[in-house]
Amino acid sequence: xxxxxxxxxxxxxxxxxxxxxxxxxxxxxxxxxxxxxxxxxxxxxxxxxxxxxxxxxxxxxxxxxxxxxxxxxxxxxxxxxxxxxxxxxxxxxxxxxxxxxxxxxxxxxxxxxxxxxxxxxxxxxxxxxxxxxxxxxxxxxxxxxxxxxxxxxxxxxxxxxxxxxxxxxxxxxxxxxxxxxxxxxxxxxxxxxxxxxxxxxxxxxxxxxxx
Numbered sequence: 001x002x003x004x005x006x007x008x009x010x011x012x013x014x015x016x017x018x019x020x021x022x023x024x025x026x027x028x029x030x031x032x033x034x035x036x037x038x039x040x041x042x043x044x045x046x047x048x049x050x051x052x053x054x055x056x057x058x059x060x061x062x063x064x065x066x067x068x069x070x071x072x073x074x075x076x077x078x079x080x081x082x083x084x085x086x087x088x089x090x091x092x093x094x095x096x097x098x099x100x101x102x103x104x105x106x107x108x109x110x111x112x113x114x115x116x117x118x119x120x121x122x123x124x125x126x127x128x129x130x131x132x133x134x135x136x137x138x139x140x141x142x143x144x145x146x147x148x149x150x151x152x153x154x155x156x157x158x159x160x161x162x163x164x165x166x167x168x169x170x171x172x173x174x175x176x177x178x179x180x181x182x183x184x185x186x187x188x189x190x191x192x193x194x195x196x197x198x199x200x201x202x203x204x205x206x207x208x209x210x211x
Contacts (some may be wrong), residue, residue: 001046030180049113070168088109089109093106100104106144110137114134130182132178133179136179151163
C-alpha cells in the first residue's frame with residue numbers, strides 16, 4: 001500500500017502540473033502541493049516500515065494515515081511525523097508544561113516546530129524565511145485551543161465528529177500557503193523530486209495507464 005501511495009502521489013502531481021494547478025494565483029498551488037505531498041510522505045514511511053520488519057528490524061510508524069485525523073490535536077499529536085512530535089513532546093512540551101501549564105507547553109512545542117522548519121527551509125538556500133512557517137504552526141496552536149473551547153463534549157455523535165474534521169481541514173487548507181507558499185517551493189518541491197529521480201512525464205503517464 002505504501003508503494004501504491006508513492007506512485008499515486010507522483011501521478012497526481014504530474015496531472016496537477018499538467019492542469020496548471022502549480023501556476024495559478026492564490027492558494028491553489030499550496031493545496032496542489034499538499035495533495036501530492038501527504039500521500040508521498042505517508043507512503044514512503046509506510047513502505048520503509050514494512051521493509052524494515054521484513055528484515056527483522058524493529059520499526060515504528062512515523063506517519064499514521066494523516067488523512068483520517070479527527071481534529072488538529074489528533075493530527076499533530078498522533079498522526080503526522082510522530083518521531084518529531086514525540087521529540088517535541090519530551091524536550092519542549094513536558095518541561096514547559098511543568099513550569100507554566102499545558103497551554104504554554106503546547107504553544108512552545110508548536111513554536112519550536114515552526115523554528116525547526118524555518119531552519120530546514122533556510123539551510124539549502126542560505127537565506128532566512130520571512131516567519132511565515134512559524135506563523136503556520138502558531139495558527140495550528142491557536143486553532144487547537146479555540147476549537148477545544150468551542151467544540152466541547154466527547155464528540156461521539158456524527159455531527160460532532162464531522163464538525164471537528166471539517167474545522168481541522170478548513171484550518172489546514174486555509175493556512176497551507178504559509179507553509180508551502182514560501183521557500184518550500186525551492187527547497188522541497190515534489191515536481192523537482194520527480195526530475196531528480198529521473199521519473200519522466202512519459203513514465204508517469206505509462207504508470208497511470210495512459211502511456
